[in-house]
Amino acid sequence: MNQKSFWLVVIALVITFGAQAQNTLHPTSSEYQYPTDPKVMEKLEHWRDQKFGILIHWGIYAVPGIVESWSIVNEDWINRKDTTQSYEDYKKWYWGLKEEFNPTGFDPSQWADAAAKAGMKYVVFTTKHHDGFNMFDTQFTDYKITNGPFGSNPKADVAKHVFDAFRAKDMMIGAYYSKPDWHSQYFWWDYRATPDRNVNYDIRKHPWRWNQFVQFTHNQLNEITTNYGDIDILWLDGGWVRPKSTVNEEVLSWGAPIPEFSQEIDMPKVAEMVRKNQEGILIVDRTVHGPFENYRTPEQGIPATMSPDPWESCITLGGAWGYVPNDRFKPSRKVIHLLIEIVAKGGNLLLGVGPTANGLFLPEQVERLEEIGAWLKVNGEGIYNTRAIESFQDGAFYFTQGKEKELFALLPLEEGEELGERISWSVNPPKKGSKIQVLGEKGSLKWKTENGKTVVSIPKSLQKKLAEVPALVFKYEVE
Incomplete structure (x- = not known):
């Protein structure tokens, strides 16, 4: 599929479903478990002081300008414009975008400068989204930014340069990592069809294959937390990869099929490993309530009431998480109002901003961020380092x-x-x-x-x- 028109193929992917097609969750005190590790507790309180961060979704989906990863899922809510293209051919085309992704304009200092001027205090960057394309130099798959046309560029190990640029602005560093991996033969096995977002084989019948996937995941998380400097937050997405016992009404509301077996990656072992590598690192196993969800992450919305527990609304600046052409960006006034309400209710705002395929923020994005920062420069005392009160x-x-x-x-x-x-x-x-x-x-x-x-x-x-x-x-x- 090489038609130019196909770069708009999934703008019809119903942007309102959001990056992970997950609903807004109200943080519930009775379900939240505070960490007991003093270093984690200390970092969590420091994170709560920051109030405003940036989530940067960037990957091969920026090349055609389509909603990140989801177009390769075979679920009813997915709509592709080209109804003549077979599903298998579409996946081959999508994964083949790796050979076209050559962001020669990639300028992480532009991103960090814009975020700093906006008054943002931390970053969460996509090291890997659900499609399995790695934005760091992993040694456990060739499906990565360093193995392609950008591989010879001095900035090819993208995550390293992003983290370094934001670290230079004294920001907390968060690594987004998708637990599912639709490119991995240990998750979506070519021997089987891929009917939905879940692993496409019965783990109970193929334990070796699943164990290989678990080991692959641990290997990559070990790389991220050992090779990329100080990491403050491990932001794990893809909440359907979870113990079956944790499936609740929220998970059921996503409308995705629920397998009869668990899709566990051994989170206790993950936590032990990454905290050995990064003392006090926050772990955010999104929507899997328990000891490995150090703060809640309602998406594309704000809870109705205040919660004293730590949480963060992740909301896009435009309509999509990643870059799509002709996206409509929220006015800075709207973002400021969102920030005020979120902070008053006890949360942080993580604002999603997607760079172009060439590796830059658009002028309109930079302008919005500067306007937000101008307000915070005057009024930040009422936002940063504050806490919510009952009469909010x-x-x-x-x-x-x-x-x-x-x-x-x-x-x-x-x-x-x-x-x-x-x-x-x-x-x-x-x-x-x-x-x-x-x-x-x-x-x-x-x-x-x-x-x-x-x-x-x-x-x-x-x-x-x-x-x-x-x-x-x-x-x-x-x-």
Whole structure:
């Protein structure tokens, strides 16, 4: 399949399904297990202080500009434009994109600069997505970026250069790794058809083959956590690869077939190995609730209420996780509002930004990130290093608390929304005599308590000055 038109083949893949076709999950306190290792606990609290990170999906799917990996799955929700192409021929075409992937413009410093200007504090980068194409120089398969037209490039070991670039910006480093591997003969065996996302043979009847896959997975995770410098987060995707005993209503809601057997990769052994290599590393075995899901990761949405447990919403800047042509990017104001709500509810925001096949962020992506960063440069005190409180919202206002127990009232403003002469909230009253300040502005505002509400006066000069800002942050002390 060499038709140019095929590069749009899976834009119809229903982007709303998201990168992993998983639904939004509310973090539930009763199911979350806090780590007991002091080093892990320390790193987890440090991660919770960061609040804002970037998830970079990049792989061979960027070449045709299609939704990452999912087009090679034979499930009912997958729609390919070319109905004359056989499924097997399509997979061969897709996997053959390896020979076309030559990102000579690859510039990880551009990514890291843009993320730093956005006020992001950590990165999660796809070392391998479900399609099995490796963005690092693994020694356990030839299906990798270093074995192709980009292989002779000095930056061919892509993950190394991405991690180094973000490390230079003093960011936490996260390695995304897909547990399933649709290219591996130990997961999708050519002897059998590939009816869905799961392993395509009965593990109970072919234990040797599955054990080979488990060993392959361990070998790669050992490489990532030994050969690529300090890694803070191991972000494991593909939640259908899990013990059968952990299948719950959430998993069933994905609509994917559930095998009669477990697809276990021995997570206790994985955790022991990677924490021997990287002391205190956070492990995020997405959606598999238990000791190896150090924080929850609801996708493309925000939980309805606050949770005191650690969690992170992963949400795309555009409509897709990776690069697709003519994607529509969220306005920076929208992202700022998402960040405010997520942080007030106790979470972090991991924003998905996909580079082009040539290895660059688009100007529109960079522009959005710079606009977000400009707001955070002024108002970050109300976001970073804060924690959620029980009364986290009152009408349009959201509230966060700093480490010194200072409170922040965050007010998102829609485009064109006028700031009145008086604003008020009914919860979290200031202590008597407290000053209320607008972050980024000198002096303090007049306020009073009226009918149980905190009423703040906004001078006309300030109304005019702040007319276009996406959100205001008020700082004050409480009893």
